[in-house]
Amino acid sequence: MAEGSLAALIDSLRRLPGIGAKSAQRLAFHLLQHDREGAQRLAQALQAASTSVRHCERCHTFTEAPVCDICLDPQRDARLLCVVESPADRAALERTGSYRGLYFVLMGRISPLDGLGARDIGVGELLQRAGDGVTEEVIVATNFTAEGEATAHVIGEALKARGLKVTRLARGVPIGSELEYVDLGTIAHALSDRR
C-alpha cells in the first residue's frame, strides 16, 4: 500500500539493525500520524550528527572535537589503557565509575565471517597508541563472545610482544545470580579464577 516517499521512509527505517518490516512500518506510521515534528527533529539530528560527529584522534571514540573529553582530562591515569570494541562498551565501563584510566575504541571485532581482520578494526592504531611510552598496562575489555575472545587473543599477543602488561576483565558469576542458573563455562571460570 505504501507509495513514494512513505515507501522510501519505511525502507530506510528497515535498514536499521533490529528493525524489521513490521516495526519499520509502525515507526513510519507513528511519525506521520502523531509526531511530524519528531520526524523533522530526527531528520535534523541525523543530518547534524552524521556531518559533525567524528572519531577522537587518540582513542577513536565518537566526538565532535579533534580529541575527546576523556583523552584531554589530566585527572585520568595515562598509564592505564582499556581496549573496547565500541563507543557503547566505553560508555558502559564509564558508567561504572570505577575506572580512571584512558580508553582505546576498536572499530568492532575480528570476524572472519564478515571479512573483518586485525587491520579493519584498527589494531595497528592501537599498537601505535599503546606504544606512546606512557602506557604501562592494557586492559582488554572486548566482549566475552567467540569473536571478542579471538580479538582479545590477537591484541594480547601483539601487545605482549612489545613488552606491555596485558590484562583481561575478570570472568565470573554475575552479581545477583544463582549458581543453579549460571552456565557451566562461567562457573568453571569462576572456580579456576577464585580468589
Next chain:
Amino acid sequence: MAEGSLAALIDSLRRLPGIGAKSAQRLAFHLLQHDREGAQRLAQALQAASTSVRHCERCHTFTEAPVCDICLDPQRDARLLCVVESPADRAALERTGSYRGLYFVLMGRISPLDGLGARDIGVGELLQRAGDGVTEEVIVATNFTAEGEATAHVIGEALKARGLKVTRLARGVPIGSELEYVDLGTIAHALSDRR
C-alpha cells in the same frame, strides 16, 4: 558520555515508540560507525515523507495525492465501507486480497485514558463519509482490544442510528491454533458464533 549532536540524535531516536535508551544508543552508534550514508538517506526520507505525505480526503489514509488509489479505483465496491484504526490495519486487510470494498481510516481509537474521544478519532468524518448515499454496509474492523471494542460500539450505534447496516469482523479461533492453547474468551466466542 554522549555530547552535542550525538546526544541529540540518541534523544530523537529514543522518542520513537518501542525504542528505549539502549536501543537508541545502539542505533545511533551503528549509523555513525557503519552507515553514515544510511543516516543521510534516512534523514532525507524523514524530511520528504513528513512534508509530502498527507491524508486522503475520502478515507484519511496516508497518500501523496489528494485522494488515494483505492478510493479512486472504479473496480472497488463502493457499497462496502471498512472502518479501521490505522493505515497499518488497512494494509493488513488489503494484503489478504479478500476485500474489494472501500476503507475509512480512523485517527486511532477511543481511549479516555489518553484523552481521545469520538471527536478526536474522526467519528464525525466517518458518519459524513458513510452517509454518502452509496454506502450500504459498514464493516467495523477496529482491533479486538478493550479500546477497539469500545470504539466499535460507539461507531456501530451512531451508524445504525442513521439506518446503515453495521457488521463486525468475526471473532473465533485463529487458523493453525490448538484449542488447548486458545484463551477461553476466544473459544466462548467461537462457540456462540459457530456456523
